[in-house]
Amino acid sequence: MNAETTLENRLDTILRYHQTSKHRPDRYAPGPHGLDWANQPEPFRTYAGATRVDLNLAADALPVLFSAVRSGLRGESQPFSRETVGILLELSLGLSAWKAQGPSRWALRCNPSSGNLHPTEGYVVCSDLPELAAGVYHYVSRDHALERRASLNDAALPDFGLLLGLTSIHWREAWKYGLRAYRYCQHDVGHAIAAVAYAAAALGWRVRLLDAVSDADIAALLGLDRQADFADAEAEAPDVLLWVGADLPPDPLPLPIPTLFQGRANRLSPEQVHWAGIDAVAEAADQPTVPPEPCFIPSPLPPLTATEHPALAATIYRQRRSAVSFDGVTSLSAAAWFAMLDALLPRASTPPMDALPWRPRVAPVFFVHRVEDVAPGLYVLTRDPDLQLILQQKLRPDWSWQRVVGCPEHIPLYLLAQADCRDTAQFIACGQEIASDSAFALGFIAEFEPILKQRPWQYRQLFWETGLLGQILYLEAEAAGVRGTGIGCFFDDAMHQVLGIADLSLQSLYHFTVGGPVEDRRLQTLPPYAHLAHQK
Incomplete structure (x- = not known):
């Protein structure tokens, strides 16, 4: 990044990219016209000579x-x-x-x-x-x-x-x-x-x-x-x-x-298409050497809600899959759902949240479809008091903000509106049924423009936080006997309209859904390293 490039110019480039890369009901973000299978990238990088x-x-x-x-x-x-x-x-x-x-x-x-x-x-x-x-x-x-x-x-x-x-x-x-x-x-x-x-x-x-x-x-x-x-x-x-x-x-x-x-990187495709918008946002989000931000120390919380799953950590890590479809009938107990939400809260020594040095800047908003003893509707987990104040200021003023009966007191979960949200969740997820056939779907809502005005390179960090939270839900779902999947295709501004977000102070950056998976029996599953039997 050129030293003369101002923070304002960086921010303008990032916001331009962010707006242009949004999916909308009447048009999707610019993409390839079909898949060029001849140029599908090799999935493994290697360095010849290393x-x-x-x-x-x-x-x-x-x-x-x-x-x-x-x-x-x-x-x-x-x-x-x-x-x-x-x-x-x-x-x-x-x-x-x-x-x-x-x-x-x-x-x-x-x-x-x-x-x-x-x-x-x-x-x-x-x-x-x-x-x-x-x-x-x-x-x-x-x-x-x-x-x-x-x-x-x-x-x-x-x-x-x-x-x-x-x-x-x-x-x-x-x-x-x-x-x-x-x-x-x-x-x-x-x-x-x-x-x-x-x-x-x-x-x-x-x-x-x-x-x-x-x-x-x-x-x-x-x-x-x-x-x-x-x-x-x-x-x-x-x-x-x-x-x-x-x-x-x-x-x-x-x-x-x-x-x-030593070593030279392998070429992954015979040819590649250069997306100028990606090159531009990558340059604008380049991080300089900066003083570290004050390390966030979360408020003390009760120990994470225990689970009785007997699996080894290695088993759950390798068992994780992305569901491709859900059965539309599997429900979660309220206790299992609350345990998942508890795992999303910051704790000083609990992985993976303790890997991040900054305060929570992302809140999941849930479309609850099938959680026992929890009314279907729209819910928000605020995760941080400062973030909660921003959400209450920027979301629709008529949301109810009711505490959820039966939810542990330390989990900041609020009912915004009671409703059947299945059609809305599916529409926002580019029409994908995985968002309505699940037990619940959600969008990760992040603080946005005010943060980027000071440090534009934190654009990437906001997405990192959503991905980290997504991985928590992936593993929590496996341990609960269900399955999760990330959703990258969603109508950004349709989600904002549902919530009443009228500016760039908050943005929806990643969507996710959890439910009872439907297995594709046409697929065969093979061990990960059977071809390396000599490496014991």
């Missing part, structure tokens, strides 16, 4: 229950080593299964992705660990292996943690979704942040997003700015750097200096 380090498949050895992890009970911290780093990656960015139908075969991963296109790439930066030399490594989920991209010429990182970088290949999403793809890439970063935080918690570790690191510094650390290494390949955009450690990161935490880079 030293390969195979990782063990050891996650099944973790005895940790999901019920413990979701409650913040991390247990004893595991030592950092090649094996434990492998477990972290296996349960966050690794494969969860293969699906097959006839001659077609495709991989699913622990971290969700829009259209299963997976624009997110992961990198490990570590000091010397047992069986893993200090360096910068790219993770190849297909092979459960690390590619050593660079050495480190100093020992800036302490031995009780490492850095994990996340990047996006925008083309992977743009191939199918066109201009709106940039949004989906940011959702997926949020999904990945949460997936890493959950996996780390099963190892007794904590994750914290480093919000003061510039995109330029992330690119330099991970080698994304090395044009020769990407000469024929699609670019990767730096997104976020995460600290993964036995404790919170030291302050200050100087970034290590990589040297002796």
Whole structure:
């Protein structure tokens, strides 16, 4: 980003992109005219010439229950080593299964992705660990292996943690979704942040997003700015750097200096279409080096509502799927729904919410269809007192704002209006029945323009927060015996009209739905790493 570019110019570019990339009932956001199958991107990035380090498949050895992890009970911290780093990656960015139908075969991963296109790439930066030399490594989920991209010429990182970088290949999403793809890439970063935080918690570790690191510094650390290494390949955009450690990161935490880079990125498609709007918003949302915001300390809450699900954390992480349709009859108990909502509240040491250093800026608004002892209608979970004040000022003045009978007092859940919302939810979700056949659907409403006026690059962070909340619901749904799915196709302003949002102070950024899944029995499910039987 040119230093002379003003915050106002950045904001104008971001708002222009945001408005242009909205779906509307009379027209969808600009996209490709059909799918160019010959240019479908390769789903796995690799670096030819980089030293390969195979990782063990050891996650099944973790005895940790999901019920413990979701409650913040991390247990004893595991030592950092090649094996434990492998477990972290296996349960966050690794494969969860293969699906097959006839001659077609495709991989699913622990971290969700829009259209299963997976624009997110992961990198490990570590000091010397047992069986893993200090360096910068790219993770190849297909092979459960690390590619050593660079050495480190100093020992800036302490031995009780490492850095994990996340990047996006925008083309992977743009191939199918066109201009709106940039949004989906940011959702997926949020999904990945949460997936890493959950996996780390099963190892007794904590994750914290480093919000003061510039995109330029992330690119330099991970080698994304090395044009020769990407000469024929699609670019990767730096997104976020995460600290993964036995404790919170030291302050200050100087970034290590990589040297002796190796490897050239593979080309994913014979040709690609450049979406100028994506390039422009990515430049406008580029983060400079900034002072960290004051760390948000949430108000004390009662322990997270317990669940009796006996599954191991690793089982739930790999069991997660995106439902493709719902049965239209499955309901949730009120207790199960309240437990899901409780998991969306910020707690100081509960993953993955404790990975984010800022206060909640996103509130889910629910279309409740089938929750026992809860009237169908429109509900809001405010998540934060400041956010609640904004919502009460900006939403329709005639909403009831009634506390919900039977809901635990510490959960800020409010009934806005009692009504059958199935048709409205389906219409807003581009007519998709998954929004009406579910137990409930929702839209994530975020504080918007006032935040971006000061720090335009936080446009991405708002989407990250929605993706993180979506991953919570994915796993909570699996543990409750139902299933969730993210919805990227929705009519933005139709949702705003329903709620009475008349300006850009609030915006709907991501939709989601949970219900009883209908399984497609034509599909065959295969183990994730049967082809790597030698890696034990």
